[in-house]
Amino acid sequence: MENNVVTDGQKQTSPSSSYEAAMEKISSLITRQRRGEKPPISNKLEKMSLYLQILGLEEDISKLNIIHVAGTKGKGSTCIFCESILRECGFRTGVFTSPHLIDVRERFRIDGMDISEDKFLQYFWDCWNQLEENTTEEISMPPLFLFLTLLAFKIFVSEQVDATIIEVGLGGKKDSTNVIKEPTVCGITSLGMDHTEILGDTLGQIASHKAGIFKPKVPAFTVPQPSEAMDVILERAKELMIPLEVTEPFDCKQIKGLKLGLSGDHQFYNAALAVSLCRCWLQRTGNWEKKYQNHFQDSNLPDEFMRGLSTAHFSGRAQIVYASAPNPSCSEIVSKNCGELIFYLDGAHSPESMEACAKWFSNAVVENAEESSENGHELHKGNTLGQFEKSFKRILLFNCLDVRNPDILLPRLVNTCASSGIHFSRALFVPNMSKYSKVLSGSSVISSDLHGIDLSWQFNLQRTWEKIMHGKETTVPIEKDFKIDSKQILPPPEFLYDNASSGGHSHNCRAPPSAVIPSLPLAIKWLQDCVKEYPSTRLQVLVTGSLHLVGDVLKLLKR
Numbered sequence: 230m231e232n233n234v235v236t237d238g239q240k241q242t243s244p245s246s247s248y249e250a251a252m253e254k255i256s257s258l259i260t261r262q263r264r265g266e267k268p269p270i271s272n273k274l275e276k277m278s279l280y281l282q283i284l285g286l287e288e289d290i291s292k293l294n295i296i297h298v299a300g301t302k303g304k305g306s307t308c309i310f311c312e313s314i315l316r317e318c319g320f321r322t323g324v325f326t327s328p329h330l331i332d333v334r335e336r337f338r339i340d341g342m343d344i345s346e347d348k349f350l351q352y353f354w355d356c357w358n359q360l361e362e363n364t365t366e367e368i369s370m371p372p373l374f375l376f377l378t379l380l381a382f383k384i385f386v387s388e389q390v391d392a393t394i395i396e397v398g399l400g401g402k403k404d405s406t407n408v409i410k411e412p413t414v415c416g417i418t419s420l421g422m423d424h425t426e427i428l429g430d431t432l433g434q435i436a437s438h439k440a441g442i443f444k445p446k447v448p449a450f451t452v453p454q455p456s457e458a459m460d461v462i463l464e465r466a467k468e469l470m471i472p473l474e475v476t477e478p479f480d481c482k483q484i485k486g487l488k489l490g491l492s493g494d495h496q497f498y499n500a501a502l503a504v505s506l507c508r509c510w511l512q513r514t515g516n517w518e519k520k521y522q523n524h525f526q527d528s529n530l531p532d533e534f535m536r537g538l539s540t541a542h543f544s545g546r547a548q549i550v551y552a553s554a555p556n557p558s559c560s561e562i563v564s565k566n567c568g569e570l571i572f573y574l575d576g577a578h579s580p581e582s583m584e585a586c587a588k589w590f591s592n593a594v595v596e597n598a599e600e601s602s603e604n605g606h607e608l609h610k611g612n613t614l615g616q617f618e619k620s621f622k623r624i625l626l627f628n629c630l631d632v633r634n635p636d637i638l639l640p641r642l643v644n645t646c647a648s649s650g651i652h653f654s655r656a657l658f659v660p661n662m663s664k665y666s667k668v669l670s671g672s673s674v675i676s677s678d679l680h681g682i683d684l685s686w687q688f689n690l691q692r693t694w695e696k697i698m699h700g701k702e703t704t705v706p707i708e709k710d711f712k713i714d715s716k717q718i719l720p721p722p723e724f725l726y727d728n729a730s731s732g733g734h735s736h737n738c739r740a741p742p743s744a745v746i747p748s749l750p751l752a753i754k755w756l757q758d759c760v761k762e763y764p765s766t767r768l769q770v771l772v773t774g775s776l777h778l779v780g781d782v783l784k785l786l787k788r
């Protein structure tokens with residue numbers, strides 16, 4: 230039986246079932262638009278203004294002291310660095326990012342934490358009910374991203390945060406977040422080719438969308454960009470007569486060798502941009518002088534900034550999870566009964582981010598080997614680093630959306646790793662679990678039903694992989710509907726070893742074999758079983774190609 234509780238005059242169900250009910254409502258806002266199709270509503274920004282009026286938020290969002298961030302890569306990370314710095318400076322922060330990995334509440338952070346379920350429900354139903362009561366023939370309920378943007382404003386206004394950091398959803402000029410009229414400062418992160426079907430297929434066209442968030446009298450910052458993009462950004466800044474500053478990425482010396490909270494060399498760009506945005510935010514809100522007037526030299530970052538940069542945390546971006554292995558930073562002893570299984574997770578899904586991800590992974594696996602070797606874990610005593618390094622097997626666990634081009638993504642990943650001497654032993658292709666047609670809660674049950682599953686895209690990825698490895702087309706079977714017999718569909722654990730039988734999966738001693746596994750839970754369980762069965766196995770698994778895939782893996786590892 231459900232417990233009824235009352236929220237703002239509305240009779241709702243008990244918190245957890247009410248949360249599921251909220252997810253149902255949110256899911257009903259997903260429009261059937263396929264990626265690449267024109268947006269379902271025109272005059273989106275006018276509609277956003279109307280929705281804001283309905284919610285009584287129009288005036289209030291001008292008081293939110295917003296940092297508005299657009300870009301192709303690094304928007305989320307830049308927002309998180311800003312949050313971390315401003316929190317260290319003593320401010321209450323609200324951050325809106327997208328997408329979420331496990332639970333929709335990740336998109337709304339207050340003071341560095343995902344919003345609580347109770348607060349989420351309170352604001353969710355407030356917004357939902359107010360909007361639903363006011364829909365007319367002209368204005369229906371907003372599509373998903375518009376609703377989430379409105380909810381973010383509602384949350385941050387109600388929570389009275391000092392600083393609000395808003396990531397653009399897609400593009401900039403026509404994005405629903407661009408209803409913000411007077412941000413405190415704007416930033417554009419690294420630009421590249423993504424969402425070309427909507428934003429245009431030149432860097433100039435893409436840059437024009439991104440620079441569409443600039444507002445008169447509001448300072449803007451960006452990082453070094455290809456000239457085709459930079460020219461457009463500069464032109465837009467000139468038209469609006471606003472100062473535009475190009476922030477160079479940090480070098481290690483500048484931040485005194487500080488280890489950033491988010492890993493990978495690409496984060497030096499995002500971190501430097503965040504520092505410029507925060508400094509400007511502090512200046513424009515009258516806090517810079519108060520805090521640093523007399524004791525800040527331009528060449529040194531304030532301590533709060535340094536702490537913020539080093540403590541920032543963001544799931545699924547260059548994240549390492551020790552699933553069955555000691556974290557080398559603690560000196561645990563490796564269990565003799567189980568091999569090592571380490572997941573390297575990064576939601577890269579564009580050519581530029583594939584390269585960034587490959588560089589990070591290559592450095593991280595070598596660092597891991599060095600650290601483990603220094604800690605002299607029992608299992609590996611007496612090995613030189615080279616031998617030690619060789620004992621690892623590197624596996625790629627990959628999926629990407631079918632609108633992306635694996636002929637570009639996979640070679641970029643493989644070649645960048647290879648240029649650092651890192652090679653994959655095996656590649657596994659899996660479908661994501663999360664569905665684009667439904668917003669799930671973090672505690673939702675993961676379905677293991679394989680019936681009717683279409684794996685033609687995963688076989689396509691496998692064919693691309695084999696082509697890269699063999700330098701020519703190979704035949705990979707296409708099976709649309711797998712029999713539900715996991716013994717038949719999973720490779721045997723020996724698949725991981727060079728000279729073992731491939732169990733019916735493509736195998737060649739000179740080239741890394743690959744396999745399609747029809748479900749992610751099966752793939753993870755299979756990896757876990759392999760290290761249990763063979764305690765000398767040491768697996769380093771790179772999960773990439775899709776933030777949704779990364780979220781799904783994190784969800785499975787958390788269980």
Ligand SMILES: Nc1ncnc2c1ncn2[C@@H]1O[C@H](COP(=O)(O)OP(=O)(O)OP(=O)(O)O)[C@@H](O)[C@H]1O
Pocket residue numbers: 300301302303304305306307327328418419495496498499545546547575576577578581582583585586776
């Ligand atoms: N400055 C950068 N240059 C290249 N790649 C980057 C950069 N910053 C982040 N990435 C890559 O992009 C992935 C997503 O990072 P992040 O969430 O910060 O970017 P985003 O712009 O918000 O991405 P999305 O549009 O996919 O949400 C990272 O996992 C990393 O692989």
